[in-house]
Amino acid sequence: MNEELVRLMEELDHSKEIASEHSISSKIDRATENDQSPKAVAERIAFGFCEEYLDKPNGWGTYFGPMMVWVGDDGKAYESPSIALVTKEIIEHWKNRSQETNNPLMRARYAGLVWDLSEAAVDEKPDYRIAIDYVNALLDVTDNDLCEHPTEAITKITRAFKVACALNNRELEERCVESAIKLEDRIAEDDKAGLWGFCFELFVLGKYKNLSEVQEQKLVDDLESRLIRVSKGHSPWVCESAAIPLATYYRSKAMNDDVTRVIEVVGNCFEDACDGLAPIQVSSWLQHVHDIYISFNMIENAERVSKKISEVGPGVVESMQEFSNSMEIPKEKLEAYLASMTKGGLHKTLRRIAAQFIPKKDQVEQQVLDLAKNHPLTYLFTKTLQDHKGRPVATIGGIEEDLEGNVIHQLRNLST
Numbered sequence: 549m550n551e552e553l554v555r556l557m558e559e560l561d562h563s564k565e566i567a568s569e570h571s572i573s574s575k576i577d578r579a580t581e582n583d584q585s586p587k588a589v590a591e592r593i594a595f596g597f598c599e600e601y602l603d604k605p606n607g608w609g610t611y612f613g614p615m616m617v618w619v620g621d622d623g624k625a626y627e628s629p630s631i632a633l634v635t636k637e638i639i640e641h642w643k644n645r646s647q648e649t650n651n652p653l654m655r656a657r658y659a660g661l662v663w664d665l666s667e668a669a670v671d672e673k674p675d676y677r678i679a680i681d682y683v684n685a686l687l688d689v690t691d692n693d694l695c696e697h698p699t700e701a702i703t704k705i706t707r708a709f710k711v712a713c714a715l716n717n718r719e720l721e722e723r724c725v726e727s728a729i730k731l732e733d734r735i736a737e738d739d740k741a742g743l744w745g746f747c748f749e750l751f752v753l754g755k756y757k758n759l760s761e762v763q764e765q766k767l768v769d770d771l772e773s774r775l776i777r778v779s780k781g782h783s784p785w786v787c788e789s790a791a792i793p794l795a796t797y798y799r800s801k802a803m804n805d806d807v808t809r810v811i812e813v814v815g816n817c818f819e820d821a822c823d824g825l826a827p828i829q830v831s832s833w834l835q836h837v838h839d840i841y842i843s844f845n846m847i848e849n850a851e852r853v854s855k856k857i858s859e860v861g862p863g864v865v866e867s868m869q870e871f872s873n874s875m876e877i878p879k880e881k882l883e884a885y886l887a888s889m890t891k892g893g894l895h896k897t898l899r900r901i902a903a904q905f906i907p908k909k910d911q912v913e914q915q916v917l918d919l920a921k922n923h924p925l926t927y928l929f930t931k932t933l934q935d936h937k938g939r940p941v942a943t944i945g946g947i948e949e950d951l952e953g954n955v956i957h958q959l960r961n962l963s964t
Contacts, residue, residue: 553579553588561649568696569595569657590641593629594657599703611664611707634669646681653694656685656704663711676715683708683720690727698735702746705731709750718758725751725759729766738778741789745771748793768797775813784818784833788840795844811844819853827863832932834860835940857940907962909955916954920947927954 556579560572573595580588601613614627639662646658659682666674686708688694695701705728712720728747736744748767751759775790791814798806818837822830834857841850889904890897920927927947932940944953 550580550583550585550588553583553591557591560654561651563651564692564694566694566696567653568700569653571696572654586637587641589633590638593633593638594642594645594661596629597661599707608668610668612661631665631669634665636670636672639666639670639672643678646678646685652685652688652692656682656689659685660707679711679715680717680720683712683715683717683724686711687723687727690731693734698743701731701735702743706746706750713756721756721758725756725763729763736774738774739782739786741786744774745789745793748797752797753793768794775810779813779817784814784821787817788814790814792840799844807844808846811840811846812849815841815849815853819856827860827867830860831857831864831940835932907959909959912958912962913951913955916947916951916958919958920954931957933957 553576556575560575573592576591576595580592596615597612598615599612601607602609602611604613607613608631610631614629614631617625617627620626642658642662646655646662649655649658659678663674663679663682666672686704690701690705690708693701695704705724709721709724709728712724725747728750732744732747738744748771750756752764752767771790771794775787775794778786778790791810795807795810798804798810815837818833822833825833834853838850838853838857841847841853889900892900916927929946931944933942933944944950944957947954
């Protein structure tokens, strides 16, 4: 390692300041800009990996994954950092660094990489003790509030709990539960739904078997209290974030009266919030409420909301804008085209028209993918189709979760 990197690592190793892997990565990148030594590479890529990559299609089936993935001009996929850079020597370097550093955030990253990437990168199973070190380091980070942002702390404690469960280490599991509950108490703010409810989701709905009755009741009571507070003067979406987990929990306990009570709170919150909104937004929100009622088998409530959606429909139609585009075709070109399509008799003409105008699914699918590439925002969000009275009749998801729906919609557009 060069002298600048050595000085930086000594400074970071003894730091207990609030930081993030990104800020550490930036400092290391500057110190190793022209250094391609093995240790410099090991440090540079260690803090370049991205967390929570397990469910991403372009990952490696591991918790950590590349920060960036792109397709080059040659059509090949590239990634940075690449798992191909991880060698046995780098794994060994990370293992040693996890024991040397006094910085909890760095210790967690080194130990986590060894535990997560050893088998995927170099086909070697890591020692389970590195996972214990990993969990302890994550707990140290969380308990001492060393993350720059509270959402990062949630990520850390969630990871710690899942690794502890994978180890079947009850002592570590229970420490994670206590740490997570204390973390939520410290960071929760009513109007920021992402900062609360994660303990309820992870331990109650996740059915953690060693959760005590006292802990479970506290999490239920906390969410009930929050639901009461956010049902007035807050966004209905925040109210939903409290109500849906509670309703799911009560349904699992066959507490149907509580399910109805909680869902009616969020339903009323949305309906009250519709006052003064544009008709198209009212329709969208009421449709969302309708879907919630249906998902919890509250048919009468759903039918009542359906009537409201019908009532607001005409206003939706009136508020819509028409977009059109025109083009001119020279008369001689049109006549030449018609002549080429109709020559050879009726039978051949019909076959020719069918071959020309019946869309081919694979071609339409490719057309949709090309459109999504050139106009990505159009295909990121859910689309709601409405009839001539402004009533929702179909919903099409984004391109990733509903490619078929987008293809069918494009077929419909081509036929009109």
